[in-house]
Amino acid sequence: MKQAYLKRLESKLHEFEADRLDIRDILIDYEQLYDDALNKGMSDDEVYELLGNPDDVAYELLETLKLKRPAQIKNKFVALMPFVAVISYMLLGLLGNLWNPGWLVFLLIPMSAIILHKKRVRHMLTALAPFIAVIAFIILGEFDLWHPGWLVFLIIPLSAIILNTTRKDSVMAATPFLAVIAFVVLGLYGYWNPGWLVFMLIPMVGILYKKNRTQIIVYESLFVIAIATYLFVGYTYGEWFYAGLAFLLPMVYGILIGDVLIIGDLPEEGPERRRAIIILMTVFLAIVIFIVTGILYDTWSYMWQIFLMIPIVSIIVSGHFRFTAIAPFVATILFFTLGYFFGAWTWAWLVFLLIPMTAIIEG
Secondary structure, eight states, X not given: OHHHHHHHHHHHHHHTTBOHHHHHHHHHHHHHHHHHHHHTXXXXXXXXXXXXXXXXXXXXXXXXXXXXXXXHHHHHHHHHHHHHHHHHHHHHHHHHOOHHHHGGGGGHHHHHHHHHHOOSHHHHHHHHHHHHHHHHHHHHHHTTOHHHHGGGGGHHHHHHHHHHSOHHHHHHHHHHHHHHHHHHHHHHTTOHHHHGGGXXXXXXXXXXXXXXXXXXXHHHHHHHHHHHHHHHHHHHHOOHHHHGGGGHHHHHHHHHTTSSOOGGGSOSSSHHHHHHHHHHHHHHHHHHHHHHHHHHHOOHHHHGGGGGHHHHHHHHXXXXXXXXXXXXXXXXXXXXXXXXXXXOHHHHGGGGGHHHHHHHHHO
16 A cells, blocks of 8 residues: 555656656655554554545645756746737737637647646547537538537547547447437438437447357347338338337347346346336337337437437436536537527537536546
8 A cells, every 4th residue: 555655656746747856755755654654553544544645745745846847848838828829819810800710729728738748648638639629610610510510529528438448448438429420410411310220339339248159149130130120111111110119129139138127137126226227217218209209200300319318317326426427418418409409509519618627626
């Protein structure tokens, strides 16, 4: 525990580019403090509480540290950026009447700090994603492409997933966002139905993670058969509702092999049973609402958002709820609703700022 504490403190001090001798002296001091506390009979947890989080300790020591010259130069550059942004904005406005989108130069202030102080490229790109999305969206808006230009905001969760998870997990986690992009693009060409079939990629990709190869083959085959049946019956006879019954095939197979739980298969009592029932009901209601309203009222173009309730509900009932986790889904729903029903594409993008804001608030 002591070594882990000192190693984390050392790592943070190196991140601040503190002088090597200062780092050595600090580590010696804190190792002595740690040993003294242990000798007094304190536990590791109590010592940790006494000394404080190593990240916080490093921040508190920052003002007293002798920073290396490169770090000092970076800090000066970041400090100058607000003045550079103001000058650039005024020149763009006065000389070229580019007040909008010239205001985007102010995004250089946080972006410069991120670029200069993030050590790892993946962390830097993750932090830059919201600013890149805003810049891209405003530029697309200048060409009156607010919709579907808003899709660029999905690079925020996508970049976080791809850059900060394993390749195997990133494919699964990114699939819902890629499905939304594909669905909206297809919808723009008038294919809301059967374009919604792209959402079938989510369970089909998830199935690939199963260990039983036979089950994978059967599942994927049933999904392909269900999709083909849906398209054939729908286009041949115009009976889209009955065509949707084809998707009972993979569901029935899942029940038979125990992958899809029915109420009787769930734990008899306890929080796990309640969570499972809530998630199952959410999935069922989302599918029913999407298909029924789409067939009866042609709501394919916006009712797809009902599927975003599945991850939202799953996160809420998981027992480890954080607003940061559901922020991308909530922001997407708010943005598309404001843009689609009220034509507010030009300013509704501001809701995507909820993502970094909630992350900051929750730490």
